Amino acid sequence: MEIQKIDLMQKDMPRKWYNIQADLPKPLDPPLGLDGKPVSPDALGAIFPRALIEQEVSTERWIDIPEEVLDVYARWRPTPVFRAIHLEKYLKTPAKIYYKYEGASPAGSHKPNTAIAQVYYNKKEGVNRLTTETGAGQWGSALSLAGALFGVQVRVYMVKSSYNMKPARRQLMATWGAECIASPSSQTEFGRKILADDPSNPGSLGIAISEAVEEAANRKDTNYALGSVLNHVLLHQTIIGLEAKQQLAMIDTYPDVVIGCVGGGSNFGGIAFPFLHDVIREGKKVKVIAVEPKACPTLTKGIYTYDYGDTAGMTPIMKMHTLGHTFMPPTIHAGGLRYHGMAPLVSAVLDQGLIEARAYYQKEVFEAGVLFARVEGLVPAPESTHAIKAAIDEAVRAREEATPRVILFNLSGHGFFDLNSYQLYFDGAMEDYEYPGEAIEEALHHLPLQNKA
Ligand SMILES: *Cc1c(COP(=O)(O)O)cnc(C)c1O
Numbered sequence: 366m367e368i369q370k371i372d373l374m375q376k377d378m379p380r381k382w383y384n385i386q387a388d389l390p391k392p393l394d395p396p397l398g399l400d401g402k403p404v405s406p407d408a409l410g411a412i413f414p415r416a417l418i419e420q421e422v423s424t425e426r427w428i429d430i431p432e433e434v435l436d437v438y439a440r441w442r443p444t445p446v447f448r449a450i451h452l453e454k455y456l457k458t459p460a461k462i463y464y465k466y467e468g469a470s471p472a473g474s475h476k477p478n479t480a481i482a483q484v485y486y487n488k489k490e491g492v493n494r495l496t497t498e499t500g501a502g503q504w505g506s507a508l509s510l511a512g513a514l515f516g517v518q519v520r521v522y523m524v525k526s527s528y529n530m531k532p533a534r535r536q537l538m539a540t541w542g543a544e545c546i547a548s549p550s551s552q553t554e555f556g557r558k559i560l561a562d563d564p565s566n567p568g569s570l571g572i573a574i575s576e577a578v579e580e581a582a583n584r585k586d587t588n589y590a591l592g593s594v595l596n597h598v599l600l601h602q603t604i605i606g607l608e609a610k611q612q613l614a615m616i617d618t619y620p621d622v623v624i625g626c627v628g629g630g631s632n633f634g635g636i637a638f639p640f641l642h643d644v645i646r647e648g649k650k651v652k653v654i655a656v657e658p659k660a661c662p663t664l665t666k667g668i669y670t671y672d673y674g675d676t677a678g679m680t681p682i683m684k685m686h687t688l689g690h691t692f693m694p695p696t697i698h699a700g701g702l703r704y705h706g707m708a709p710l711v712s713a714v715l716d717q718g719l720i721e722a723r724a725y726y727q728k729e730v731f732e733a734g735v736l737f738a739r740v741e742g743l744v745p746a747p748e749s750t751h752a753i754k755a756a757i758d759e760a761v762r763a764r765e766e767a768t769p770r771v772i773l774f775n776l777s778g779h780g781f782f783d784l785n786s787y788q789l790y791f792d793g794a795m796e797d798y799e800y801p802g803e804a805i806e807e808a809l810h811h812l813p814l815q816n817k818a
Contacts, residue, residue, distance in 0.1 A: 367450055371463075371612040373443040379607040380430055382600045385638040385710060387426035388645045390717055393596075393709055396681040397671060401814060404681045412581045412589040416486040420597040428600060430482075437481045437514055442604065444469045446612040446773075451740040453760065460763035460770040462756055463620070465609045465636060466743070467777050472537075474746065474778030475632045476507035476592055479601035483590045484511035494518045494587040496580045498548065498573030501527055501701050502534025503746075503778060504592030509543035519543040522550065522576045525568035533782050548573040555579050555677050569693055570704055571676030578679050593629025594674060594683075594708045602635025605775060610639050613773065620651060622759050624774035626751035627655045627664060627722075628701060630708030636775035638710075641719055653720040654759075655711060656751040658730070659799040660695055663688055663707045664715055664722035666805060671814050672706060682813045685712040688800065689808020695798055701748040701783075705808075723755055726797040730754045731790040734780070746778035747786050 386393065395403040406418045413421075420428060430438070449462040467475035487495060495517060499505030505521035512519035521543055523535060528547040535545040546552060548568045549559040553576040559566050566572075574591075581589035591598060606623075613619060623640050625633030633655050643649040657664055663686050672687040674680040685707045692705035714720050734750030736757075737743070745753060752774040763770040780787065789795045 367448070368616065369448050369450060371446040371448075371615060373608055373612050373615070375439055375443065377611065378435065378438070378443055379604055379611070380435070381427040382430055383603040383607060383639050383642060384423055384426055384428055384600050385641060385714070386424050386596065388642060389713060390645065391713070393713055394684040396683050398681055399813070412578060414486045414490040414492060414588060416490065417483065417597045420600055421595060430604070431485060434482050434485050438478070438604070441470050443608045443612070446609055449741050452737060452757070455736070455740045456757065456760050456764065458760040458764040459767065460760040460772050461618070462760055463613065463771070463773045464756070464776045465605055465773070467605060467632065467775060468743070468746070468779030472503065472507040472510045473781065474503045474507065475602060475605060475635060475775070476504050477510055478604055478635065479592065479598045479631065480504075480507040480511035480590070481514070482601045484508070484515045484517050487588050487590070488515050488517055492517075492586070492588045494520070494584075495590050496520045496522070496577040496587055497590045497592065498522045498524070498570060498577045499527075499592070500524050500570045500573070500703060502531050502538070502782065505543070505545060506534055506537045506541070507592065508590055509538040509541035512543055513541040520580070521545045522548040522573040524548060524570060524573050525566070530785065531782065548576050550576060552576065553579045569676060571690055571692070574675040575677035575679055578675065593631040593704070594706065596710055598631050599634035599638065599708055599710050602631045603638050605632065605635035606637060606639035609636060609773060618771055620773035621770045622652045622654065622772045624654045624656060624752045624755045624759070624772065626702060626748050626777060627657050627707065627711060628748060629704045629706070630655070630711035632775050632777040634708060634711055636773070637720065641714060644719060654755050655715070655720055655722045656755045657722065657724050658702050658751065659724045659726050659797070661688065661703050662724045662800055663705065664711070665724040666800065666802070667707070668809060669712055669716055670812060672812055674706060678813065683709050685709045686715070688805055689811055691808050691811050695800070701746070702751065725751060725754050726799070728790065728795055728797050731787065731795065733757050735787070735790070743776070744780040745776055746780045747783050749775075749777045749780075752776070
């Protein structure tokens with residue numbers, strides 16, 4: 366029998382998160398207010414707990430994971446690393462392909478890694494009610510899970526098109542005791558304004574963020590939680606790469622290639638940053654690849670500049686790769702990863718030449734996902750199929766160049782709630798779509814600082 370599953374003992378779990386801000390060759394540009402001046406961390410106090418604001422700007426390299434958070438992680442962590450030997454055989458590749466399986470969490474994705482930490486810090490500072498947004502529903506369900514475990518009330522604004530197309534996700538949120546509302550909604554001023562202009566607006570992640578932030582800013586008892594993009598979110602996700610590094614070390618292995626899919630950048634940062642630590646500090650050579658859809662090509666086609674995190678322009682502006690905050694993802698796109706912007710940390714490591722980015726069409730990633738399910742067994746989330754497609758391409762290249770290579774990718778979640786998208790693929794009803802350059806050009810006219818530069 367070949368070794369196919371590498372488990373880390375719970376007693377050997379990482380006790381600290383890794384903060385890449387300590388090691389960036391060039392530090393991050395700060396978030397700015399509408400006046401073009403850096404926002405003071407205090408200004409964020411209306412919607413975030415102090416501990417998370419501190420982590421957001423921290424340049425400490427290692428940050429302790431609180432014991433209470435470790436206790437919850439231990440319900441399902443460490444997650445396994447698998448070797449995809451059946452996929453290797455199918456591809457006849459000399460490469461070894463490993464994947465970290467984050468679908469093992471109760472919510473089925475990596476998102477609880479930060480949901481648990483965020484709810485913990487809010488609760489500790491006396492906040493017992495949170496709002497958030499969700500697109501496909503994974504973040505909403507992860508925060509609902511964390512709310513249930515810590516006794517914190519959660520209200521989720523869910524993008525209306527997903528709310529209608531993915532009832533199972535909101536049923537899951539309800540099971541964990543959370544309240545889920547279709548966005549745009551009549552609950553907020555911004556939602557009412559959108560509905561007045563267009564009652565059939567299908568919603569977008571940017572609109573839902575605006576609604577959740579508006580409510581948290583207006584209610585003293587309520588904070589806001591974001592599932593991706595921000596520095597503290599990526600920090601919490603580094604547990605993924607830290608565990609994976611230990612697991613590969615158990616079999617005397619180190620990756621040549623590390624791959625993750627990118628929406629807002631959190632699971633990618635989670636798997637990649639602990640290896641970038643070795644690249645920056647120890648001169649290791651690792652090819653690190655961020656993979657996105659051609660329908661939402663933030664890293665490969667977007668501009669690296671200051672933009673809003675939301676559609677209404679209520680958030681501070683951040684320097685990141687962006688398609689413009691007015692970006693409306695096409696409804697025919699089924700593969701997730703639809704956010705207009707990108708984590709400033711992921712944008713920075715791309716800009717500083719530490720990683721590369723790649724975009725694929727949706728049919729080719731679903732083809733990769735189906736192949737993976739048929740040879741390995743696990744059914745991946747549509748988002749994760751982007752990483753699988755890149756891993757396959759790297760393995761095929763290893764075959765063509767006859768060079769053995771160790772490939773590690775993050776399998777960010779399982780696809781049990783996304784089988785409708787698989788069905789579209791099987792029915793031949795899925796269309797490839799590439800976001801047009803003119804639309805990006807147009808959106809860039811609405812950037813916040815264009816008249817001030
Ligand atoms: C949310 C999600 C993503 C995309 O978000 P990131 O912040 O880029 O990681 C990817 N995969 C799964 C399974 C998700 O739930």
